[in-house]
Amino acid sequence: MINPWMRYLVWPLVKFLVAFVIVQVIVAAMNYIERRLLGFMQARLGPNRVGPKGLFQIIADPIKFLLKEDIVPTSAETVAYFLGPMLPLIPAFIVFCLIPYGPPPTFVPTDTNIALLLIVALTSTGVYGIILGGWASNNKYSLMGGLRSAAQMVSYEVPFGLSIVGVLMLSGSFSLVKIIKYQEMHVWNLFPQLIAAFIFLVAMNAENNRTPFDLPEAESELVAGYHTEYSAMKFAFFMLAEYSSMTVNCCLMVSLFFGGWSLSLFGWGITTEGLSHLGVWGGLIGAAIFITKVMIFMLIYIWFRGTFPRFRFDQLMDLGWKWMIPLALVNIFVTGIVVLAMKDLKFNGEILLSIIGAATIAFTLFLLFRGARPAPAKVAHAR
Amino acid sequence: MFDVHEMEVNFGPQHPSTHGVLRVLLKIDGERIIEAKPIIGYLHRGTEKLFENMAYPQCIPHTDRMDYVASATNNLGFVEAVEKLMGVTKQIPKRAQLMRVILSELQRISSHLLWLATHAIDIGAMTPFFYCFREREQILDLFEQYCGARLTLNCMRIGGMPDDMPPNWLDNIEEFIGKFDAAVDEYEALLTNNRIWKRRTVGIGVLTPEDAIEWGVTGPPLRGSGVEWDLRRAQPYECYPELDFEIPIGKNGDTYDRYLVRMAEMRQSKRILEQCIPLIKQTPAGDIKAKISRVIRPPEGEVYHSIESPKGELGYHIISDGKTQNAYRCRVRPPSFVNLQALPAMAQGHLVSDLVALIGTIDIVLGEVDR
Amino acid sequence: MLVEYPKPRWTEKFLLLDMFEGLKTTFREIFKPKVTIRYPEERLEPADRFRGMFRFSFDRCIACKLCAVACPIDIIYIDVHDEQREVDGKMKKLKVLDRYDIDVKRCMFCALCEEACPTKPKSIWLTTKTYELASYDRNDLYFNMQELEYWEDRPKYTGLPEEETPKQLRGDVE
Numbered sequence: 001m002i003n004p005w006m007r008y009l010v011w012p013l014v015k016f017l018v019a020f021v022i023v024q025v026i027v028a029a030m031n032y033i034e035r036r037l038l039g040f041m042q043a044r045l046g047p048n049r050v051g052p053k054g055l056f057q058i059i060a061d062p063i064k065f066l067l068k069e070d071i072v073p074t075s076a077e078t079v080a081y082f083l084g085p086m087l088p089l090i091p092a093f094i095v096f097c098l099i100p101y102g103p104p105p106t107f108v109p110t111d112t113n114i115a116l117l118l119i120v121a122l123t124s125t126g127v128y129g130i131i132l133g134g135w136a137s138n139n140k141y142s143l144m145g146g147l148r149s150a151a152q153m154v155s156y157e158v159p160f161g162l163s164i165v166g167v168l169m170l171s172g173s174f175s176l177v178k179i180i181k182y183q184e185m186h187v188w189n190l191f192p193q194l195i196a197a198f199i200f201l202v203a204m205n206a207e208n209n210r211t212p213f214d215l216p217e218a219e220s221e222l223v224a225g226y227h228t229e230y231s232a233m234k235f236a237f238f239m240l241a242e243y244s245s246m247t248v249n250c251c252l253m254v255s256l257f258f259g260g261w262s263l264s265l266f267g268w269g270i271t272t273e274g275l276s277h278l279g280v281w282g283g284l285i286g287a288a289i290f291i292t293k294v295m296i297f298m299l300i301y302i303w304f305r306g307t308f309p310r311f312r313f314d315q316l317m318d319l320g321w322k323w324m325i326p327l328a329l330v331n332i333f334v335t336g337i338v339v340l341a342m343k344d345l346k347f348n349g350e351i352l353l354s355i356i357g358a359a360t361i362a363f364t365l366f367l368l369f370r371g372a373r374p375a376p377a378k379v380a381h382a383r
Numbered sequence: 384m385f386d387v388h389e390m391e392v393n394f395g396p397q398h399p400s401t402h403g404v405l406r407v408l409l410k411i412d413g414e415r416i417i418e419a420k421p422i423i424g425y426l427h428r429g430t431e432k433l434f435e436n437m438a439y440p441q442c443i444p445h446t447d448r449m450d451y452v453a454s455a456t457n458n459l460g461f462v463e464a465v466e467k468l469m470g471v472t473k474q475i476p477k478r479a480q481l482m483r484v485i486l487s488e489l490q491r492i493s494s495h496l497l498w499l500a501t502h503a504i505d506i507g508a509m510t511p512f513f514y515c516f517r518e519r520e521q522i523l524d525l526f527e528q529y530c531g532a533r534l535t536l537n538c539m540r541i542g543g544m545p546d547d548m549p550p551n552w553l554d555n556i557e558e559f560i561g562k563f564d565a566a567v568d569e570y571e572a573l574l575t576n577n578r579i580w581k582r583r584t585v586g587i588g589v590l591t592p593e594d595a596i597e598w599g600v601t602g603p604p605l606r607g608s609g610v611e612w613d614l615r616r617a618q619p620y621e622c623y624p625e626l627d628f629e630i631p632i633g634k635n636g637d638t639y640d641r642y643l644v645r646m647a648e649m650r651q652s653k654r655i656l657e658q659c660i661p662l663i664k665q666t667p668a669g670d671i672k673a674k675i676s677r678v679i680r681p682p683e684g685e686v687y688h689s690i691e692s693p694k695g696e697l698g699y700h701i702i703s704d705g706k707t708q709n710a711y712r713c714r715v716r717p718p719s720f721v722n723l724q725a726l727p728a729m730a731q732g733h734l735v736s737d738l739v740a741l742i743g744t745i746d747i748v749l750g751e752v753d754r
Numbered sequence: 755m756l757v758e759y760p761k762p763r764w765t766e767k768f769l770l771l772d773m774f775e776g777l778k779t780t781f782r783e784i785f786k787p788k789v790t791i792r793y794p795e796e797r798l799e800p801a802d803r804f805r806g807m808f809r810f811s812f813d814r815c816i817a818c819k820l821c822a823v824a825c826p827i828d829i830i831y832i833d834v835h836d837e838q839r840e841v842d843g844k845m846k847k848l849k850v851l852d853r854y855d856i857d858v859k860r861c862m863f864c865a866l867c868e869e870a871c872p873t874k875p876k877s878i879w880l881t882t883k884t885y886e887l888a889s890y891d892r893n894d895l896y897f898n899m900q901e902l903e904y905w906e907d908r909p910k911y912t913g914l915p916e917e918e919t920p921k922q923l924r925g926d927v928e
């Protein structure tokens with residue numbers, strides 16, 4: 001048998017390090033991809049001078065951050081100032097060892113049965129760094145930005161957590177691997193839990209301070225919010241933390257609602273069993289599917305940034321407390337009824353929910369692509 | 384003086400979204416604005432004093448630089464005021480009048496595109512900025528083909544126009560018009576129906592019609608409040624009486640209405656351009672200047688003439704003493720200066736984030752406010 | 755005429771169709787060709803009437819000083835003296851141009867000087883399509899007569915003939 005040291009310490013550490021390195025490469029590349037894709041959406045080219053198509057920008061940016069002059073305001077609170085950027089990084093990095101990147105034996109660093117709970121708890125602790133950073137800068141506007149950001153993140157933790165409860169009820173376990181296996185056997189959790197997926201998407205955006213919820217970082221209001229007074233590497237840490245937690249949230253979204261590394265419907269398609277027959281190649285195919293899905297969601301983040309205006313702060317809090325939480329509670333209520341009906345009345349309510357979810361998506365796409373309605377002949381828009 | 388909760392904050396002259404160097408002194412309670420006082424003068428260049436030392440034709444490049452976003456209408460106002468003082472308004476040939484209208488309407492579209500770009504990016508939507516500037520580039524190319532400059536046009540002279548049209552200019556304008564409607568539809572798809580945009584603009588900065596008239600607000604803010612007053616219809620100049628266009632007005636007087644009014648104005652300007660092109664093809668080529676002396680020496684008297692610039696009523700009050708080639712006094716009534724006075728009334732009770740939207744919706748250009 | 759307020763239907767509001775319209779618009783934009791011009795590898799050629807850097811022709815200039823009078827900011831400095839010269843056997847009084855300097859760093863390129871010049875073709879013209887005038891020293895931007903005429907070290911982008919500004923450019927009427 002495998003040495004317990006190997007099985008429980010060394011081997012997960014190796015897997016974690018590999019995953020960590022790959023994710024950090026993705027994070028560094030995200031900086032470039034964001035600028036380039038945002039440029040394409042805005043009828044311009046992004047960075048395109050540094051290398052072929054601007055690819056060397058990925059190297060040039062970290063070099064710039066490392067070599068830049070590190071300005072520390074004299075009136076800043078020293079310990080908190082230095083601690084501020086490091087604190088959001090710690091949970092962002094730890095979480096990477098809890099996410100399943102591919103089919104179980106090789107590609108999952110650890111397979112605890114409370115993985116989801118741990119992930120939600122760890123990402124909640126990312127707020128401390130922001131508060132410390134904003135306060136330690138000794139700048140009225142940084143403080144305001146930091147507090148606003150903290151209030152926003154804390155208040156969107158609640159819908160974040162509540163929207164997951166429906167998924168938990170359907171699949172019956174906190175372990176991400178089991179949730180993905182459940183989705184293989186049935187349908188992707190997107191369809192029965194459409195409202196929960198939407199709430200999770202919105203809460204994800206709000207957690208990461210991304211448009212349309214990026215008021216704390218908005219240039220036109222408070223210059224740059226809590227990271228105004230940071231330069232060079234400390235600023236890079238904040239950015240790294242933000243992109244890392246974006247990646248973690250995308251991985252969560254994919255695992256919980258979009259089937260993780262599998263592409264199957266009712267057990268028919270690419271499943272864990274099928275992949276395990278192919279050995280190593282099966283694992284790699286599964287990991288590739290997972291990374292593709294995660295990148296699609298990262299691109300959706302950028303897509304949102306390029307399209308929407310931003311919410312005002314009180315409207316943001318309104319949305320979180322008055323709309324997202326009641327919707328999430330309604331979702332839990334309905335899912336609970338469905339699960340009970342499945343157990344007691346042997347009525348497969350989940351299929352009903354999936355059909356409703358799929359029909360809603362189809363109807364939305366139909367309305368979207370139907371083409372313009374004939375414009376009413378009002379003179380204001382006379383051609 | 385101050386309540387214990389109030390704080391006085393400077394929305395400083397250097398700020399990414401105060402469209403120039405505008406300083407607003409805010410008295411805020413948490414985030415609600417109790418009092419907002421705009422402080423101007425950071426861009427004062429003494430334009431009116433310069434006008435006293437220069438001959439009338441030499442003043443025209445300086446009028447470009449007041450409202451640097453819409454310089455053709457600045458030129459037009461000045462040139463028409465001097466012509467009115469000299470009494471030669473009826474002698475301007477038809478071709479020159481039509482060219483002036485074409486340039487003014489192109490400038491109106493360009494100014495509104497810039498307004499939309501900056502307003503959207505202040506509220507957070509980054510993409511309309513780039514889309515609008517792409518269309519604006521095409522208009523600036525048209526200007527460059529006509530008079531050689533893109534922004535400070537210097538494109539009108541007292542008594543007519545400096546040059547006749549370059550060979551393919553009208554075809555290029557038609558090509559631009561053909562693509563313009565689709566572009567405006569694109570901006571509207573991004574913003575008009577968007578619920579986030581509506582939340583940021585509906586109900587913000589409401590100006591009742593009575594208040595608007597009392598503050599002296601003109602232009603799209605006045606029309607957004609429901610008052611149907613446009614100088615192109617009320618006191619027509621050039622050949623506007625022969626052209627067929629509508630004046631869009633709003634209902635509630637909030638930021639969303641002003642946005643809709645300006646979008647509709649862009650479409651109406653395009654409609655005017657469509658009508659002008661066949662009309663100008665019928666006029667004889669080369670007939671672009673009235674027969675007045677080269678040295679401009681108006682008789683003694685004073686005149687006030689105003690036109691509808693994209694920002695509101697732009698007026699010139701010129702006093703001449705009949706003896707010299709310079710004006711004795713030339714006073715400019717800038718629309719942004721007068722519209723800015725309504726800012727404290729509009730900002731009452733809103734949040735600091737709304738102040739940015741309000742400054743954007745009044746559409747001020749500091750070059751005009753400070754001259 | 756009242757502006758048209760959009761009236762979304764109940765289904766559209768519920769299904770967030772307005773947000774998706776915006777997303778669709780941005781998505782389509784990714785695939786359209788971009789209008790960026792990559793300077794300095796590609797350069798946008800200005801229009802024919804573009805008001806660029808001055809060019810002066812000593813031979814055509816009759817030293818009438820109309821350009822200096824017309825300039826709104828008085829940056830053209832002209833010195834003229836009278837001379838008696840022998841032309842066709844008779845003594846004629848001619849004006850000789852001593853100094854023709856332009857302080858380009860204050861110029862606003864309004865072309866009023868070009869318009870005032872009475873010679874045909876003009877002795878001072880701006881339609882040279884040259885706009886790259888930046889320099890490291892402010893004193894380099896005070897051009898005297900020889901520098902205004904010397905065009906050898908400037909890039910020749912324009913296809914305009916150096917000797918004459920064609921009439922059809924300015925729509926002059928005979």
